[in-house]
Amino acid sequence: MKLPRPIGVGRDRRARRARPIVLLLLLLIPVAVVVSASANPVTIGSKKFTESYVLGEIARRALNDAGIAAEHRQGMGGTIILWQALQGGQIDAYPEYTGTIAQEILKTGQQLSFEDIRDALAEYGVAITEPLGFDNTYALVMRRSEAQRRGIRTISDLRQHPELKFGLTHEFLDRQDGWRPLHERYALPQQSVIGIDHALGYSALANGSIDVKDAYSTDAKIEENDLVVLEDDLRFFPKYEAVFLFRSMSPGAITALRRLEGTLDEKRMIHLNVEAERTKNYAFAANLYFGPGKGSAPSMGESFPHKLARWTLRHLELAGFSLLLAVIIGVPLGIVASRGGWIGQGILGFASVVQTIPSLALLALLVPVPFFGISMRTAIAALFLYGLLPIVRNTASGLQDIPRSLRESAVALGLGPFTRLREIYLPMASRSILSGIKTSAVINIGTATLAALIGAGGLGEPILSGLNLNDHATILEGAIPAALLALLVQWLFDVLDRVLIPKGLRI
Amino acid sequence: MKLPRPIGVGRDRRARRARPIVLLLLLLIPVAVVVSASANPVTIGSKKFTESYVLGEIARRALNDAGIAAEHRQGMGGTIILWQALQGGQIDAYPEYTGTIAQEILKTGQQLSFEDIRDALAEYGVAITEPLGFDNTYALVMRRSEAQRRGIRTISDLRQHPELKFGLTHEFLDRQDGWRPLHERYALPQQSVIGIDHALGYSALANGSIDVKDAYSTDAKIEENDLVVLEDDLRFFPKYEAVFLFRSMSPGAITALRRLEGTLDEKRMIHLNVEAERTKNYAFAANLYFGPGKGSAPSMGESFPHKLARWTLRHLELAGFSLLLAVIIGVPLGIVASRGGWIGQGILGFASVVQTIPSLALLALLVPVPFFGISMRTAIAALFLYGLLPIVRNTASGLQDIPRSLRESAVALGLGPFTRLREIYLPMASRSILSGIKTSAVINIGTATLAALIGAGGLGEPILSGLNLNDHATILEGAIPAALLALLVQWLFDVLDRVLIPKGLRI
Amino acid sequence: MSALVKLIDVIKRYADVTALDSTNLSIERGNTTVLIGPSGCGKSTLLRLIVRLIEPDSGSIEFNDETITSDTIAKLRRRIGYVIQEGGLFPHLTARANVLLMARHIGKAQDEMQNRLVELCDLTRFSVDLLSRYPLELSGGQRQRVGLMRALMLSPELLLLDEPLGALDPLVRASLQKDLKGIFAQLRQTVLFVTHDLAEAIYFGDKIVLMNDGRVVQKGSIADLRENPSEPFVAEFINAQRGVLLT
Amino acid sequence: MSALVKLIDVIKRYADVTALDSTNLSIERGNTTVLIGPSGCGKSTLLRLIVRLIEPDSGSIEFNDETITSDTIAKLRRRIGYVIQEGGLFPHLTARANVLLMARHIGKAQDEMQNRLVELCDLTRFSVDLLSRYPLELSGGQRQRVGLMRALMLSPELLLLDEPLGALDPLVRASLQKDLKGIFAQLRQTVLFVTHDLAEAIYFGDKIVLMNDGRVVQKGSIADLRENPSEPFVAEFINAQRGVLLT
Ligand SMILES: Nc1ncnc2c1ncn2[C@@H]1O[C@H](COP(=O)(O)OP(=O)(O)OP(=O)(O)O)[C@@H](O)[C@H]1O
Numbered sequence A, B: 001m002k003l004p005r006p007i008g009v010g011r012d013r014r015a016r017r018a019r020p021i022v023l024l025l026l027l028l029i030p031v032a033v034v035v036s037a038s039a040n041p042v043t044i045g046s047k048k049f050t051e052s053y054v055l056g057e058i059a060r061r062a063l064n065d066a067g068i069a070a071e072h073r074q075g076m077g078g079t080i081i082l083w084q085a086l087q088g089g090q091i092d093a094y095p096e097y098t099g100t101i102a103q104e105i106l107k108t109g110q111q112l113s114f115e116d117i118r119d120a121l122a123e124y125g126v127a128i129t130e131p132l133g134f135d136n137t138y139a140l141v142m143r144r145s146e147a148q149r150r151g152i153r154t155i156s157d158l159r160q161h162p163e164l165k166f167g168l169t170h171e172f173l174d175r176q177d178g179w180r181p182l183h184e185r186y187a188l189p190q191q192s193v194i195g196i197d198h199a200l201g202y203s204a205l206a207n208g209s210i211d212v213k214d215a216y217s218t219d220a221k222i223e224e225n226d227l228v229v230l231e232d233d234l235r236f237f238p239k240y241e242a243v244f245l246f247r248s249m250s251p252g253a254i255t256a257l258r259r260l261e262g263t264l265d266e267k268r269m270i271h272l273n274v275e276a277e278r279t280k281n282y283a284f285a286a287n288l289y290f291g292p293g294k295g296s297a298p299s300m301g302e303s304f305p306h307k308l309a310r311w312t313l314r315h316l317e318l319a320g321f322s323l324l325l326a327v328i329i330g331v332p333l334g335i336v337a338s339r340g341g342w343i344g345q346g347i348l349g350f351a352s353v354v355q356t357i358p359s360l361a362l363l364a365l366l367v368p369v370p371f372f373g374i375s376m377r378t379a380i381a382a383l384f385l386y387g388l389l390p391i392v393r394n395t396a397s398g399l400q401d402i403p404r405s406l407r408e409s410a411v412a413l414g415l416g417p418f419t420r421l422r423e424i425y426l427p428m429a430s431r432s433i434l435s436g437i438k439t440s441a442v443i444n445i446g447t448a449t450l451a452a453l454i455g456a457g458g459l460g461e462p463i464l465s466g467l468n469l470n471d472h473a474t475i476l477e478g479a480i481p482a483a484l485l486a487l488l489v490q491w492l493f494d495v496l497d498r499v500l501i502p503k504g505l506r507i
Numbered sequence C, D: 001m002s003a004l005v006k007l008i009d010v011i012k013r014y015a016d017v018t019a020l021d022s023t024n025l026s027i028e029r030g031n032t033t034v035l036i037g038p039s040g041c042g043k044s045t046l047l048r049l050i051v052r053l054i055e056p057d058s059g060s061i062e063f064n065d066e067t068i069t070s071d072t073i074a075k076l077r078r079r080i081g082y083v084i085q086e087g088g089l090f091p092h093l094t095a096r097a098n099v100l101l102m103a104r105h106i107g108k109a110q111d112e113m114q115n116r117l118v119e120l121c122d123l124t125r126f127s128v129d130l131l132s133r134y135p136l137e138l139s140g141g142q143r144q145r146v147g148l149m150r151a152l153m154l155s156p157e158l159l160l161l162d163e164p165l166g167a168l169d170p171l172v173r174a175s176l177q178k179d180l181k182g183i184f185a186q187l188r189q190t191v192l193f194v195t196h197d198l199a200e201a202i203y204f205g206d207k208i209v210l211m212n213d214g215r216v217v218q219k220g221s222i223a224d225l226r227e228n229p230s231e232p233f234v235a236e237f238i239n240a241q242r243g244v245l246l247t
């Protein structure tokens, strides 16, 4: 999808005479149609972390290699989003873990066998491949050298080394299937246990400040830092075996997908994750799976400027389209509302009520609707609704503010109602209408963050994850560009004012 | 704090001549001052559930009885809010549980002794009373009759009764210190375990559909349904002993608070909870603690209409004050902005940028500021900032839309700049300004939900908890009144239009 | 001579004021009818009723023997040229755009419009250079001439002129009067002309209608009014204008 | 006789137009100076320069022998009554509020204002009943009289009248002219009067200033202009008005 042209800025002075506002609206209608175009190929979804991206790419490539058109919607969100998207038919397949299925999707407290899971999913009309071959669960890791020197291979072996220093993530310390039950189950004797940030923990492990830490078993860092995963010999950690979930697909697609079963062990997956994180090129990492020679040259990776550009463009796309819709719908509604009466009241009332619906609730309302679902459409629809009020209200009040003598003058001339509107009333109200549009534009830029809630991207991505992690720097990665965008819009509209507000009104 | 008068609606037709807008602003300034009044007495906080309310009331009463002025800020939020409020000095004491302190505040995975907790808190400059005497942890409960008949007193006793049916909450089933480890630790043989809603579970227990369920050990329902708590003889559940946390207080206040130590056992606490839930009068329940004769007559209890009224009034208060501020600050800013130039650009840019700050981030910015903290002030400040843009922009565009001939007419008459503004320009721009204020008002009503994030109340309370619980009915409890408020505001302003927009402009 | 417009028992009230009291009037085809009377007597109201900017409270108005209704007026308005007393120029359009508005709208050919425009500028002594100015950049008299050009642009069947020359200097006014009168005679133009200048009224008026306080007091030639005043007010009014030579 | 207002080499340009070309003019205290000239010749521009609605491009304007600057004008404006050519009434205020605006603002006593108001209504033949109407509810001539009342309200030292009687019928106009002339003489009022009516100019003008194309062509009594026209244009202009009796 291309960058929307939110509002065409022309330098052509003659544009002034060319019924500017109406023109603007008409110009932009075709752009809006793009949004509703829907896709035919098999759609693979993935969650918002490296491994899921890579698995999604692998699936896409596997389908393509089998001659099946497939696309990959990267990093759509968390478990619930993906599961709903699968149920709603927005995606056809996505990579998942057995442990997650049991706990978050089927919500059983028990450890389910693979067969149990398969049967339970079948009731939802969802099928599952056999495990891909690796298990991505919590694990304890050590420096390889240290482990070999001391002869530690399994977690039970740790019992003989009470002097080892543990550095565990806060989450692992807190989790009720984390440190406490683990240390009871294995009767670990270590006294020195500190809480430490995950990334810092690797540094601490490297410089010997700690000896053992927790990790996901396919974490790229394991390979990068030359660590070993200690075997969970008492099978304490639940299984998180990677599989693909899928719904109705063509037999060919299913076969292609199932060809991946049992082909990826931990070591290989770790390696792919390493390559993906190094190059930030998930397709490249996925290609490595299919054979060393086949990987395309690694790109420069997604640098910060690149990510920023991606977020910003998407943000503009979201805010731009929704603004466009709000203008196309809002100005006519404002025109009707300017006449007052019950209909006018109703329109303003509707726009007001919409404004009070909390964004999460609005999304919750829209997501179940088939046309919307987990998609950019939903985000745009929500933003559109939030952008309506200022435009409708300012259009109405701007029209009402036109002096009676001039309204009568237009009537007496014999101009038809539509011409009157286009040639006289709208241009005369243009300052007020544009003021409403500007307010809407800024509100939309602010609110477009909500799109990240349903995985529609934009600058809300860093903001939301920053808020979740309580990480100010990450928040600012999204908030500062959003603020700059608002300033840009402000400036852009000031230019636009000069084009759209007739000169005769600015003397 | 009283209900704000968001915008004075007068029927006095003469008001039209009385410089309406300026008058409006001046009229409402004194009301705004109320917000900043701060309190001197000892402030007790409490969390958002019955038992915490009751303990907060007990503490207040204990201090009052010792001749110390004290107030109780009820139901401020969750652990983090209360802890931050204590740290920030917004409150002086609040009731807490040892288990929560260990896990959520000190974030240790280990079971800490009371002494460990005390020492760790001391490092934060926070002191702790001795336990009040009861332990509010997870527990298994049974019908008293059934337990007695079968001779079950402890959880271990359940081992002899494999035929008992368990109905456990989904949370307890999911929690990693819940059913799974419990059933391993006690080697419970029961096969019939179903997940059931907490409230429904009590009914199921009463009618015999299940025999054992989980509960908090001081749950009011235990007494109401004549249940028994099975003794946790293997000490599986961590301790959640109630204490008070406090910071610097006068020795007298500390003594008064510590007099509560060891005076409340589970049975008594359950009883107080029962009374509190029955009467919805926490002060009444607290008074029962001090002696049976002393309780004031139980009020009718907080029925739904009562709660609704409380939310709505608070919501109006939040939206009203912030709107008032936005009008008081925004209209003058709009006047300056209407002149254009760098300053005008700067003002509009600022108002735009503010609009793009995500609400959580804005709150995160404001909460650490001493004047604001976890308070209604913060919510009002945030709402004020969000309400600014439409008012500033519409004031500016309304003023710019005044025909040059009339502006010159006012100048030529010899009116001073301020008089010109008040008598001529503002009344002539009143429709546009009011349109901005209306938009702001509705946006504020919509956004005021965010106040619930920092425990400042309002209709956001049911909306947020509904969203957290994914419970549509609860969301609607807040969303519908908010929507109705928006309609009310719409209607109110239409009345106001007739007072504030000069009749000469409406012919 | 047949009437192009006929007012039949028309009454118009604003709240407590009766702006026009039961009035009968016919405006004859090909004639110039001049409407005079004291300020506030209802002259503009009468014109506004004909173009239906306001609805009569009772009575009816006929155009070409058909009663004007809110439905039929829309089309009729294009056959009427109306110079509003206070200009009514659109501030966001240049003088040219104001004049050409309707012509462009009904799709007149470009050069036809251009020719007519030059013709009108000539007639009104309006400099073609000023056509690209916005109303706010014109003097009072210049604006008034733009309004006049706008009304004349489409050569309407009926011209309603509400003090169209009030803000013009004697020089322009005199020659404009002469030219207009010539054109009116030549095209057999039907005109309803409101003025406060008795000399102008006499110069243009095939028939003069004197109103007072919402009523038509007398109609006829200036000689009728001078020689057979229906009430003292007529004589008083006719003799009021300072320095007017009643030829 | 001393000059209350003096224009010294004043030039005013709008982009490409020179609205006022190097002009020298003094408006004598206690006199009525009448400004006449073709439409667009710069009369309104001259008035707007005196009240400093626009800044001169060069030259200076003195009031009471002190040069007017943007700083001093604010206070001076209260000593000037200005009737704007196109009314300039505030639509959101009633006729009464429009007239009383400044008086209320400088804190005139209530009954003093009331008396003056009645006096002015009397003078302008404006019905007191109409005072509570909004401008949009008045006829053109009624609005013009409200503008005149507003300018006269505070009995200003200098009156600038830009076609103040243009929209009035001959009856009102004649009596208003008479009364105004009486008042001006009695109060020794300094007036700068723009009109298109030569008879009016002659009636009022102690001194007549004829402008053309941004320049003052000739100043003097009407006899001067008639007998010693400085250029052919003067004679042409003076003789243009239809039916005027040049006494
Ligand atoms: N803002 C403006 N921009 C450009 N030209 C202007 C502007 N204002 C006035 N003019 C021009 O300046 C000249 C003088 O205008 P002014 O209003 O002083 O004329 P006037 O003598 O009052 O004419 P009238 O009798 O028609 O009122 C006119 O040609 C007019 O078009």
Ligand SMILES: Nc1ncnc2c1ncn2[C@@H]1O[C@H](COP(=O)(O)OP(=O)(O)OP(=O)(O)O)[C@@H](O)[C@H]1O
Pocket: C014, C015, C017, C018, C019, C038, C039, C040, C041, C042, C043, C044, C045, C046, C085, D136, D137, D138, D139, D140, D141, D142, D167, D169
């Ligand atoms: N909207 C209105 N509300 C109340 N009264 C009105 C309204 N419009 C006009 N009038 C009154 O109706 C009467 C007739 O007005 P009209 O404009 O027809 O007068 P006119 O003959 O054109 O006067 P002028 O010569 O001053 O233009 C006047 O007294 C006027 O005050």
Ligand SMILES: [Mg+2]
Pocket: C043, C044, C045, C085, C162, D139, D140, D141
């Ligand atoms: Mg009139």
Ligand SMILES: [Mg+2]
Pocket: C139, C140, C141, D043, D044, D045, D085, D162
């Ligand atoms: Mg002029």
